Amino acid sequence: MKQEKRSTLFQHSPVDENLTVLTNTDEISSVPFVNAAGMKMKEVKFAVTPLMSTYTLFKINVVGRLRRWRIGLYRSYCRPNTSTRRQPIQLRVYTVKGASGQGSLALSVAKKRWSISRNILTLHTRWASVTWWLFLTSALGNGKLGSHHLPDDALLCDERTATSSAKKRIAYTVAHELAHQWFGNLVTMKWWNDIWLNEGFATFVGWLAIDHLFPEWDIWTGYITEVLSGALGLDGLRSSHPIDVPVRIGSEALEVLDAISYKKGSSIIRMLNNFLGGDVFMNGVRSYLKEFQYKNAVTADLWRHLALSSGLDIPTLMQAWTDKTGYPLIIVESEVYDDEAKTLTVTLSQSRFLSGGELKPEEDAVTWWVPLTVATHLTGKSSESRVFSAKNGIITFPYDAAENSFWKLNVNGSGVYRVKYGNTQVANISRTLQLSLDNFTAGDRMMFVADAYALTSAGLGDIKNVLDLIQGMSKETDFNVLTQISSTLATLKSITYKESALIRDGLKSLGKAVFSPLVKSLGFEFSVEEEYFTGQKRILAISVASGCGEEFVISELRSRFDKFIAGDLQALHPELRSTAMNLLSAMHRLTL
Numbered sequence: 001m002k003q004e005k006r007s008t009l010f011q012h013s014p015v016d017e018n019l020t021v022l023t024n025t026d027e028i029s030s031v032p033f034v035n036a037a038g039m040k041m042k043e044v045k046f047a048v049t050p051l052m053s054t055y056t057l058f059k060i061n062v063v064g065r066l067r068r069w070r071i072g073l074y075r076s077y078c079r080p081n082t083s084t085r086r087q088p089i090q091l092r093v094y095t096v097k098g099a100s101g102q103g104s105l106a107l108s109v110a111k112k113r114w115s116i117s118r119n120i121l122t123l124h125t126r127w128a129s130v131t132w133w134l135f136l137t138s139a140l141g142n143g144k145l146g147s148h149h150l151p152d153d154a155l156l157c158d159e160r161t162a163t164s165s166a167k168k169r170i171a172y173t174v175a176h177e178l179a180h181q182w183f184g185n186l187v188t189m190k191w192w193n194d195i196w197l198n199e200g201f202a203t204f205v206g207w208l209a210i211d212h213l214f215p216e217w218d219i220w221t222g223y224i225t226e227v228l229s230g231a232l233g234l235d236g237l238r239s240s241h242p243i244d245v246p247v248r249i250g251s252e253a254l255e256v257l258d259a260i261s262y263k264k265g266s267s268i269i270r271m272l273n274n275f276l277g278g279d280v281f282m283n284g285v286r287s288y289l290k291e292f293q294y295k296n297a298v299t300a301d302l303w304r305h306l307a308l309s310s311g312l313d314i315p316t317l318m319q320a321w322t323d324k325t326g327y328p329l330i331i332v333e334s335e336v337y338d339d340e341a342k343t344l345t346v347t348l349s350q351s352r353f354l355s356g357g358e359l360k361p362e363e364d365a366v367t368w369w370v371p372l373t374v375a376t377h378l379t380g381k382s383s384e385s386r387v388f389s390a391k392n393g394i395i396t397f398p399y400d401a402a403e404n405s406f407w408k409l410n411v412n413g414s415g416v417y418r419v420k421y422g423n424t425q426v427a428n429i430s431r432t433l434q435l436s437l438d439n440f441t442a443g444d445r446m447m448f449v450a451d452a453y454a455l456t457s458a459g460l461g462d463i464k465n466v467l468d469l470i471q472g473m474s475k476e477t478d479f480n481v482l483t484q485i486s487s488t489l490a491t492l493k494s495i496t497y498k499e500s501a502l503i504r505d506g507l508k509s510l511g512k513a514v515f516s517p518l519v520k521s522l523g524f525e526f527s528v529e530e531e532y533f534t535g536q537k538r539i540l541a542i543s544v545a546s547g548c549g550e551e552f553v554i555s556e557l558r559s560r561f562d563k564f565i566a567g568d569l570q571a572l573h574p575e576l577r578s579t580a581m582n583l584l585s586a587m588h589r590l591t592l
C-alpha cells in the first residue's frame with residue numbers, strides 16, 4: 001500500500017434496505033430497488049472525498065436502527081481550499097439503539113477538543129467540511145474506528161455513574177483519534193517507517209488536549225506512569241528497536257505499531273516541546289502541517305520546520321532519538337562547589353541504559369543530544385535548561401551550599417533518560433524530601449523512585465538508595481507517586497523473596513511507614529461525594545498496608561469480611577472485596 005498515492009474517492013453501495021451504511025463522507029442519495037432475488041435493497045451514494053490516502057478509507061454496513069446524535073448548536077466554520085463555501089462542522093456519535101445517552105461525554109469532549117485543535121494548530125482541515133466518522137464502537141457489530149477496534153468503554157459511559165478513570169479513558173480516546181485528523185489524515189507519513197509521526201503526535205496532542213479540558217486531572221503527572229515509564233521500560237531492553245525502523249512491505253507495519261511508536265514517539269515530542277517552549281514548538285508544527293497538508297511527509301520534514309522555528313539544528317540533535325535503539329543514562333560522576341562564585345560544577349557522562357545491565361562496548365556507540373533541566377533550592381520547581389551532547393562533560397549552575405540546599409536533573413521527568421546520582425546525593429535528596437515533599441514536583445518524586453529502582457534492577461545501583469528515597473516519601477499523599485512506590489515495593493518483594501528475613505521485614509516496615517498512616521486518615525468507608533483520587537488512595541493504601549502485615553488493617557478487613565459473608569453486604573465495600581479475599585485466602589494457605 002503506497003501512502004504517497006492520494007486520490008478523491010466516490011463510493012456507492014447496494015445494500016439491504018435495513019442496513020445503515022457509513023463511510024468517510026455524507027450520504028447524498030438513497031434509492032430503493034428490488035434485486036434479482038426479490039430482496040428489497042437500496043443504492044446509497046456518498047459525496048466525493050477530499051484528496052486522501054487510500055488506507056484512511058473505510059466503510060461499514062450496520063444492521064438495524066442506530067441512534068444518531070447531531071450537534072445542532074455547535075457552529076464552527078472552515079474554508080475548504082477549493083471552495084469559499086463555509087460549512088458547519090457536524091460531530092456525531094453513533095450507538096446502538098437505546099445507548100445514545102452513553103455517547104454524550106464522547107460528544108462533548110469531541111466538541112471542545114475540536115476547538116482546541118483549531119486554536120492550537122490554526123489549520124482547518126478539509127476533513128472538517130465533510131463527515132468523518134470517528135465514533136463507532138464494537139457494539140455496532142463491525143466496530144471500527146479508522147482501522148482500530150475499540151471496546152465499548154473506550155467511548156461510551158453513563159456520566160452519572162462512571163468513575164473518573166472511565167471518563168479519562170473516553171476523553172483520551174476522543175482526543176487521540178481527533179488528533180489523527182491532522183496527524184495521519186491531513187498529513188500522512190510517506191511510508192510505514194514513519195508511522196510514529198501519526199501515533200507519537202496523536203498521543204502527545206491527545207494528552208495536551210486533555211490537560212486543557214480537564215486541568216483538575218493533573219494529567220501530565222499521570223503521563224509519567226502511563227506513557228514515559230512504558231517507553232523507558234520497553235526501550236531499555238536489548239531487543240528494542242528504533243522509532244524509525246525499516247518496513248519492507250505494508251503487512252509489516254503492524255509490527256512497528258508498538259509502545260516505541262506511541263510512547264517513545266510521544267515522549268521525545270514532549271521532551272522537544274519542553275525544551276523549545278510551547279510557542280516555538282507549535283510554530284514549527286503549524287508550518288509543517290501547512291506545507292504538507294493533503295500530502296505526505298517524512299520525519300526529516302518535521303525536523304526542518306522545527307529548525308526554522310527554533311534556529312537550532314534539530315535534524316542533527318534528534319537523529320539518534322529516532323534512528324537508534326535505546327536512550328541514555330546520565331551519570332553524575334562528581335561535583336565541585338565554588339564558594340566564591342556560588343556555583344556548582346557537575347561532571348557528567350552518558351551511556352546507553354540497558355535494563356539487563358552488562359552493556360557491551362559496541363552497544364554504547366551512540367551519543368545522544370540530551371536537553372538537561374536542572375532545578376535547585378534556588379530555582380524551586382522551575383528549571384534551567386542546557387544541552388548535554390557528549391559522552392563526558394561538565395555543567396555549571398548557580399548554587400549556594402547553604403543548609404537544606406539541593407539540586408536535581410531531569411525536572412518533572414521531562415526528558416527521555418534516566419539519572420544516576422552518587423550515593424551522597426541520593427541521601428541528600430532523601431533528606432530534602434523528608435523536610436518537605438513540596439521541594440519537588442510529583443513527577444520528580446516518581447522519577448526518583450523509578451530511576452533508582454531501574455538502576456538497582458540493572459545492577460547499576462544500590463537497593464539502599466531506593467529504600468532511602470521511599471523512606472523520604474513517608475508522608476506522600478499524591479496518588480500517582482503512591483502508585484509508583486507501591487509497584488516498586490511489590491517488585492522488590494518479589495525479587496528478594498529468597499533474601500534474609502531481615503531484608504523482607506525491612507521492606508514490609510517501609511510499606512507500612514508509607515501506607516498505614518493513609519489508612520488511618522482515609523478509613524474504610526467510601527463516599528459518593530469524595531474525590532476520585534481519595535477513593536483510589538484508600539483502596540491502594542489498604543491493599544499495600546495489609547499486604548505488608550499491618551495488624552490493625554488486617555483485623556479490620558477480617559471483621560468486615562466476616563460480616564459480609566454472614567449476609568451484611570454493606571460491611572465490605574465492593575472496592576475492598578478482592579483485597580480482603582486475596583489477603584485472607586493467602587493467610588489461610590500459610591496456616592495449612
Ligand SMILES: [Zn+2]
Pocket residue numbers: 176177180198199202
Ligand atoms: Zn492513533
